[in-house]
Amino acid sequence: MSKKEDLDNIKYFVNNCRKCRLQTTRNNPVFGEGFLNASIMFIGEAPGRNEDESGRPFVGRAGKLFDEMLDSIGLKRNNVYISNLIKCRPPKNRNPSKIEITMCSEYIDKQIEIIRPVVIAPLGRIAISYIFKKFELPFEKINRIHGKIYLIDNFLNKLKIIPIYHPAAVIYNKKLKNILLADFKVIKQNI
Numbered sequence: 292m293s294k295k296e297d298l299d300n301i302k303y304f305v306n307n308c309r310k311c312r313l314q315t316t317r318n319n320p321v322f323g324e325g326f327l328n329a330s331i332m333f334i335g336e337a338p339g340r341n342e343d344e345s346g347r348p349f350v351g352r353a354g355k356l357f358d359e360m361l362d363s364i365g366l367k368r369n370n371v372y373i374s375n376l377i378k379c380r381p382p383k384n385r386n387p388s389k390i391e392i393t394m395c396s397e398y399i400d401k402q403i404e405i406i407r408p409v410v411i412a413p414l415g416r417i418a419i420s421y422i423f424k425k426f427e428l429p430f431e432k433i434n435r436i437h438g439k440i441y442l443i444d445n446f447l448n449k450l451k452i453i454p455i456y457h458p459a460a461v462i463y464n465k466k467l468k469n470i471l472l473a474d475f476k477v478i479k480q481n482i
């Protein structure tokens with residue numbers, strides 16, 4: 292099967308997922324999108340209001356900042372793959388619960404397996420914490436680990452994890468913008 296067929300298959304399960312309560316309050320699940328042979332895969336936390344309305348990742352305010360960051364390293368949306376740890380919007384954008392993460396994470400795990408990126412960049416504490424646990428990396432505060440390169444050497448392929456701040460954090464703390472720009476440069480040098 293092609294990557295597209297494999298992803299369409301998972302998307303079908305996401306669209307029909309009833310594993311947690313989030314499906315009762317969301318409008319549209321947000322599966323993720325982008326270049327299927329991308330060497331970089333960004334993983335956000337969960338859809339917000341705009342994403343829930345459109346069914347597409349990072350289309351709101353944080354998405355605008357994300358596009359600006361991509362642009363700063365000469366990339367466009369169709370050069371990268373973007374998804375979220377959680378596919379359905381948590382009400383009022385609350386943090387996803389442990390059980391929601393447990394239930395939903397099989398989807399991002401499969402997306403990672405199918406896309407097989409060279410670099411995974413989890414955005415923000417919740418996505419970073421999940422990816423670090425998955426790859427058995429020691430999780431520390433984001434201000435100590437952002438922009439660092441964690442090499443995962445499994446026998447199938449080499450993978451780099453580069454954790455970064457969530458672009459939404461820049462909305463609340465303008466000082467983070469230059470830090471995020473610098474971390475995007477690190478990503479660019481590693482893909």
Ligand code: URA
Pocket residue numbers: 321335336337338339342347348349350351353354375459
């Ligand atoms: N924040 C996220 O983590 N993901 C989105 O898709 C939008 C905002």
